[in-house]
Amino acid sequence: PGHLPQAARDWQAFSAGVGHPDGVTGQPLHGLCVPMPGPVGETNLWSLEPRGSVVCLTGSEAAARRATGMALANGNSVVLLAGPATAWTADLPAALRPHIRTMPDIASLIALANPAPATILAEPGVPGLATLLQALDDGPVVTLHSLTPQGPLPEWLLEERLVSTNTTAAGGNASLMTLDAS
Numbered sequence: 001p002g003h004l005p006q007a008a009r010d011w012q013a014f015s016a017g018v019g020h021p022d023g024v025t026g027q028p029l030h031g032l033c034v035p036m037p038g039p040v041g042e043t044n045l046w047s048l049e050p051r052g053s054v055v056c057l058t059g060s061e062a063a064a065r066r067a068t069g070m071a072l073a074n075g076n077s078v079v080l081l082a083g084p085a086t087a088w089t090a091d092l093p094a095a096l097r098p099h100i101r102t103m104p105d106i107a108s109l110i111a112l113a114n115p116a117p118a119t120i121l122a123e124p125g126v127p128g129l130a131t132l133l134q135a136l137d138d139g140p141v142v143t144l145h146s147l148t149p150q151g152p153l154p155e156w157l158l159e160e161r162l163v164s165t166n167t168t169a170a171g172g173n174a175s176l177m178t179l180d181a182s
Contacts, residue, residue, distance in 0.1 A: 002027070002028040002029040002030045002031045002032035002048065003028055003030060003031050004024070004028040004030065004073060005030055005031075005072065005073070005074075005075045006095075007072045007075075007095075007096065007099040008024055008028075008030075008069070008072040008073040008075075010093065010095045010096050011024070011068065011069055011072045011073075011096060012024060012069075014092065014093055014096060015065065015069070018088070018091070020062075020065055020088075021062075021065065021066070021069075022065070022069040023065055023066035023067065023068060023069025023070050023073075024069045024070070024072075024073040025070070025073075025154060026154055028073060029048050029074065029154070029155055029158060030048065030050065030073065030074050030075040030158065031047070031048070031075070032047060032048045033045055033046070033047040034046045034047070036162070038164065041166060041167050042164060042165065042166055042167065043164070043165045043167055044162065044163070044164045044165075045162070045163045045165075046160065046161070046162050047160075047161045047162075047163075048155070048158040048159070048160060048161070049075070049158060049159055049160075049161050050074055050075030050076045050157070050158065050159075051074075051076055051118035051119050051143075051157055051158065051159050052076060052077070052117070052118035052119075053076065053077050053078075053079055053117040053118055053119075054067075054071040054076045054077070054078055054079070054117060054118065054119045054120070054121060054157060055079045055109065055117040055119070055120045055121070055122075055132070056068060056071065056078055056079070056080050056120075056121045056122075056147070057081055057120065057121070057122040057123065057126045057128055057129055057132070058080075058085050058086075058121075058122070058123050058126060058147065059085055059123050059125075059126050059127075060085050060123070061084075061085045061086070061087075061088065063085070063123050063147055064080060064085045064086050064088075065088070066147070067121045067147055068080070068100060070121070070152075070154050070157060071121070071157055072099060072100075073154060074154060074155075074157040074158050075158075076118070076119070076157055077098075077099050077100070077101070078099060078100045078101070079101050079102075079103060079109065079112065079117065080100065080101070080102045080103070081102070081103055081105070081106065081109055081128060082102045082103060082104045082105070086102055089102045106128040106131050106132065109128070109132060110131070110132060110135040116136055116139045116140050116142050117142055118142070118143070118159075119142065119143045119144075119145065119156075119157060120132070120133075120142060120143070120144045120145070121145050121147045121152070121157075122144065122145075122146065122147055123146075123147045123148075124146055124148070143156070145157075
């Protein structure tokens with residue numbers, strides 16, 4: 001199984017200390033690595049990795065906390081838009097400050113979006129979403145997940161990685177790479 005990153009464990013402790021749910025759900029998948037079968041002379045490893053920076057646009061404190069917990073549980077960093085729903089970020093412990101940033105307004109959030117965030121978690125109808133999406137229109141594709149009580153699934157904040165390594169040329173059976181002329 002995967003593991004819960006240190007930032008997520010720090011988040012759980014912070015949330016418990018202030019009496020709020022932490023948004024961390026299910027079995028941790030961050031860091032999961034599974035060897036996959038392949039032909040002789042090949043090693044294949046499938047893993048789940050964090051996507052990177054997750055922008056969380058929410059209208060309520062509960063949604064902001066839930067989105068933050070989901071992102072941190074999967075090894076991602078979090079970017080929030082300052083407002084009444086994120087006032088609690090002023091009380092973040094030092095261990096969480098590098099993982100959770102709060103931007104003062106949508107213009108600052110757009111300026112930060114270079115490079116583009118990996119994912120956006122947004123409550124339906126939240127102010128600023130259309131402006132952010134328009135600003136990101138000319139860049140790489142950014143996934144947008146609707147933040148509702150039912151979703152998204154935490155694993156959507158991870159990306160799959162498959163690394164295939166040819167071990168034949170590094171001391172394996174070199175005859176597998178030769179052609180017989182006869």
